[in-house]
Amino acid sequence: MKTRTAARAGQYAALLAYLVFLAFPLLWLLSVAFKSPQELGSLHPTWIPRHPTLANFRQAFDEQPLLRAGLNSLLAALGAALIAVLLATPMAYVAGRRRTALSRAVTGWVVVSQAFPFVLLIIPLFLVLKNLRLIDSLPGLVMVYAVWALPFALWMLVGYVRAVPVELEEAAAVDGAGRLRTLMSVTAPLLAPGIVATGLFAFVTAWNEFFFALVLLKTPQKQTLPVVLTHFIGAEGVADLGPLAAAAFLATLPSLAVFALVQRRITGGMLTGAVKS
Amino acid sequence: MALVTDVASTGRPAAVRVTDRGAWLLVLPALIPILVLSVGPLLYGILLAFTDAQSGRTAATRWIGGLNFRDLLHDTLFWESFRIGLVWAAGVTVPQFLLALGLALLLNQDLRLRWLARALAIVPWAMPEVVVGIMWRLVYNPDAGILNETLHGLGLGDGRDWLSGLATALPAVIVVGVWAGMPQTTVALLAGLQNTPRELHEAAAVDGAGAWRRFRTVTWPALRPIALAVTALNLIWNFNSFALVYVLTNGGPGGKTRLPMLFAYEEAFRYGQFGYAAAMGCVMVAVIAVLLAVFLAGRLRGGEDA
16 A cells, blocks of 8 residues: 555656646746846846736837738638648548558658658759749748648548548438538538648648748748747847747747647547558 | 459449549549649759759759769768757657656546646647747746756756857757657657556456556557657657757757758758758658668567567
């Protein structure tokens, strides 16, 4: 009995250590975001701001075009998510229903696309987009994001398609429903939550993306949030800490909200894909 | 084709049978963009590695064979960056896995505050990498950072400028990499744990097997496939990682944290050496492929012995 209590205590101590490790940078970001410049300059910083202020948020919006960048990020992420889901769903349906070379190719492509360093992809993409005059343009970035999100979207959707029992479709067919009718009134409603989860995951991925945006967008007015955030850090690495923290905090909120919404479904979808492949 | 006849012979209703032409119509919308914007550029990128392509040049790009690779062979800066990349990838992936495994095992127990740990473990996953980098810059900040203040409070000296110190920069950056990548690994391992048969666990406990023994004989065999896949993916992701270190140190101080991706990015988009940077990309892919093959082959063989 005694060893059991000791083991429990050890487990709680370990859990506490994890909690501290995971939480302290987040709390510090919040702490800095709400501190006044005077307090940030003080010799011994404290965890809880002595005089909490929103001045950093105001200053952040004054220093960088955050609203514009947020709108750009939103457009890019929404566009990429919609296109990726629209393109991936039909293919995922075929790959999920017929275990052919196609579904193996999809799995293979997911793995290969993960292994390639982005440099090898971005240089030719840069040249191609330049010829199409899509460099430094949001539509160009949306295109890149959509295709970049495709492998994972396919992977998740194939899992969701397989989770819809084929017997339901068969039953509908026996009842005399045509193929289109079966797809629309039987398959689509059952697949909808999975499609939404996939879309939201693509949204978060695109919202957070940095490298492609850094290379493809040059005009400050067109840049997305992650790129604009790096402008708070000066050339010598010196940064105005308060506004930097405030802006970083704000930029996280949308993806955090979306992610909280779909987290369970995403991990579920990833694993069905992983286990059944 | 064979599958269609298979399905037909089992007598399934026509509605589920997607005809070949129908299937192609459904596949093409995704296939064309993948071929044009993903497969095509990759092949193009590999070809570029054998040319002298540069940004903003008017003269035609020439085919130069393996010259880029020969130059690369003698580029000590690149190999130094490559070495740093390997140290970084291994230094992040291994602790990431061990810490995630520990957390997943804890979360699989009936502990209080488990919900909080679960919620917290998701946050780094959802955060933009740039924000993770910014956040840790605030933690490491020599004057206003909490790390130095905490060390000072504990009487462990006055701390230092972690991200600019030649000796501390790489370890400091690796800690951030572990923090940022732990959640995905934890979630995947936790899901794997929940798939292990509980009855086996109980049977082993009844037979008097200790915790370690139960882990080795019951939990680990069930967890292995997921652990392998996750570690392999983490290794690739970490080796190719960019944004985190770009924000934290931009490769400094003195190139001590210049990962291969940062090196290739600068080569391509600061100096405009597209061909040379593409050659770097090719070398990176090749090394990753070899490492993975060795890793997976070793692990699979190890599994057969056990």
